[in-house]
Amino acid sequence: MLGKTTSLEIQTPEGVHFQIPIASPFSRCLALAIDLAVILAISMILYQVINLIASFGAAIPFLGSMIADMGSGVMIVVQFAVTTFYGMVLEWLWSGQTVGKRLFKLRVIDERGLGLSLKQVIIRNLFRMLDILPSTFYFIGSISCLVTKRCQRIGDIAAGTLVVRETQEAAPALGELLKPGANSFASLPHLEARLRQRTTPEEARVAMDAVTRRNELAPESRLELFSQLAGYFREIAEFPEEITLGLSDEQYVRNVVDSLYRRTSA
Amino acid sequence: MLLDLDKFIIKERPYWEELAKLVQTQEENPSKRPTLEEVQRFHYLYQRTSSDLVKLKTFAGEAETSRFLERLVARAYSRLHARRARTMPFRPWQWLTQTFPQTFRRHGLAFALSIGTFFLGSAFGATALKFNYELKSDFIPPQFSHLNEKPSKRVEREEKAEFDGFENRHQFSASLMTHNTKVTILTMVTGFLWGIFTFVLLFYNGILIGVVGFDYLADGQGEFLTAWLLPHGSFELPAIFIGGQAGLVIAHAMFGWGTNLRLRERFARIRTDLLTLIGGAGLMLIWAGIVESFLSQYHSPGFYPYKIGFGAVQLLALILFLSFCGRKKPNLQHQNI
Numbered sequence: 001m002l003g004k005t006t007s008l009e010i011q012t013p014e015g016v017h018f019q020i021p022i023a024s025p026f027s028r029c030l031a032l033a034i035d036l037a038v039i040l041a042i043s044m045i046l047y048q049v050i051n052l053i054a055s056f057g058a059a060i061p062f063l064g065s066m067i068a069d070m071g072s073g074v075m076i077v078v079q080f081a082v083t084t085f086y087g088m089v090l091e092w093l094w095s096g097q098t099v100g101k102r103l104f105k106l107r108v109i110d111e112r113g114l115g116l117s118l119k120q121v122i123i124r125n126l127f128r129m130l131d132i133l134p135s136t137f138y139f140i141g142s143i144s145c146l147v148t149k150r151c152q153r154i155g156d157i158a159a160g161t162l163v164v165r166e167t168q169e170a171a172p173a174l175g176e177l178l179k180p181g182a183n184s185f186a187s188l189p190h191l192e193a194r195l196r197q198r199t200t201p202e203e204a205r206v207a208m209d210a211v212t213r214r215n216e217l218a219p220e221s222r223l224e225l226f227s228q229l230a231g232y233f234r235e236i237a238e239f240p241e242e243i244t245l246g247l248s249d250e251q252y253v254r255n256v257v258d259s260l261y262r263r264t265s266a
Numbered sequence: 267m268l269l270d271l272d273k274f275i276i277k278e279r280p281y282w283e284e285l286a287k288l289v290q291t292q293e294e295n296p297s298k299r300p301t302l303e304e305v306q307r308f309h310y311l312y313q314r315t316s317s318d319l320v321k322l323k324t325f326a327g328e329a330e331t332s333r334f335l336e337r338l339v340a341r342a343y344s345r346l347h348a349r350r351a352r353t354m355p356f357r358p359w360q361w362l363t364q365t366f367p368q369t370f371r372r373h374g375l376a377f378a379l380s381i382g383t384f385f386l387g388s389a390f391g392a393t394a395l396k397f398n399y400e401l402k403s404d405f406i407p408p409q410f411s412h413l414n415e416k417p418s419k420r421v422e423r424e425e426k427a428e429f430d431g432f433e434n435r436h437q438f439s440a441s442l443m444t445h446n447t448k449v450t451i452l453t454m455v456t457g458f459l460w461g462i463f464t465f466v467l468l469f470y471n472g473i474l475i476g477v478v479g480f481d482y483l484a485d486g487q488g489e490f491l492t493a494w495l496l497p498h499g500s501f502e503l504p505a506i507f508i509g510g511q512a513g514l515v516i517a518h519a520m521f522g523w524g525t526n527l528r529l530r531e532r533f534a535r536i537r538t539d540l541l542t543l544i545g546g547a548g549l550m551l552i553w554a555g556i557v558e559s560f561l562s563q564y565h566s567p568g569f570y571p572y573k574i575g576f577g578a579v580q581l582l583a584l585i586l587f588l589s590f591c592g593r594k595k596p597n598l599q600h601q602n603i
Contacts, residue, residue, distance in 0.1 A: 003517065004352075010340065010343065012316065012343055012372070014313060014316045014317075015316075015320065016316040016320060016339055016343075018319070018339050018340050018343075019336060019337040019340075020340050023323045024396070037482075066436075069435065069437055072436065072440075073436030073437045073438075073439060073440035074440070075440075076437065076440035076441055076444055077443065077444065079439045079444075080444040080447070086320040093296075094296075109344060110344075113340060113343055113344055113347075114343075114344055115296075115345065115347065116345050116566040119538060119541055120537070120538045121539055122541055123497050123540065123541065126451055126455060126471055126544065127455050127458070129448070129452055130452070130456060130458060130581040131407045131457050142505050154455075154458055155457075157529070157530075157533070158455075158458060158516070158533055158537075159533075160533060160534055160537075166298075167337055208271075223283040226527055258547070261271040263560075
């Protein structure tokens, strides 16, 4: 578990650097449980269908026993095929997802962040036969997941793949966060200009992060953080008391962020 | 310099949304080939969004929008560099007659090691039985308990049995195919554990054949044994050896002898060969399962020469196929010059 990384870092040829969060072993286990349940359900349904056909065939004179035997043979092959090809077919058709992975928003990708090739899909699913050992307890796969840096089972290492968390976030509605006209600092453009001049990009980033992520903070931490930020910004650019009177620390920082980032609003 | 974030988002947001929509369409239907105009538009939007992400990270440092754009660029990057389009169309005949035998020969040493280990196990099993016949029941696993019977007794019983009209043969055939395929895949994938278990599996299977072979030959049942095993064994055993060959190719990649490449690069190089070998072995096992069920298990003495002949021709054909098929013809024109 030591030295584990939680995200895959990609640097594209265009010079863009981004991160993709890697799925945790726990979420992978849950997705696997769902997939096993689906495999079991498919097998049971097919078993009933084949059984039904074979029982109809068994009534045919002379050929009855052969058809019944053929049904048993087909069932063995179908059982094997469902178990072996379930992952391969779905991961290929759904670009790295199975039913379980879809439910838990996981996806298999190439370890360089690219889409999967058919070879990779087949290899990672063939190696499942090693990962599930001993018996079907996924002991080898689990150990591999725990000791590898990017939580890869042996099939993933052999295929050059990894399982990532898929987070499709909506574009933030910044306009709703900082409503035009709600910033009392806007009436003093010379002080806003001084604020912009004295604030470094890093300080602006901290203030913006605090405002956009304020709902993720615990109440005490939120009060403490905005108190410190407001105190700092009061020191570097002082606004008159009639403007700041009655403003909470959080509102003060929101005004600061608005003044820093929305120059056209003035 | 700080970015006018609100203005920036308002201006760029339609492009991000358009890209998100295209990515989603691609993800939902990955096999659909986009038109040239769609690809060009996708590329433009991807580059524009990438550029926006860089601007945002450099000049604004706003976490939420950056995170949104990172996810979007990641998804678009994955789609843009998807390798489906670059995959060559699969040509089964070319694969069977050229790719498979060529790949087999390319890893000839691994095959030699695989077959060598198997026959070493056979020699061990036969020798052990020669010195201590009591070991027979220890070597034979429970699922093959019928092999504990004295060979001559079994031969007598089998030769008297009447033709059963292929009763229960489909089920038997299916069980053999799936079981042997699992064993072959396992022999391959255990190569990841530095080949140790590939060797163990090959050696262990060799012991079993060695014990059975010695038992039947010592009891004077060589003809029965050959007629029983050769028709399907001529495909089944080479298929398992090929599984072992693939396992040893993996083991070689694990050790990385003679190369400075990293593990992931070494695996990337052998992936196609592994699939080719295991695909070929799988086909051979399907055929072997059919032959074993519908031919090998019928033991009429008058039929032995045909069964042995069939098995021998099959084995010879396989050897010729794997040795010579897909070899490039010499360039005669070049020689004449």
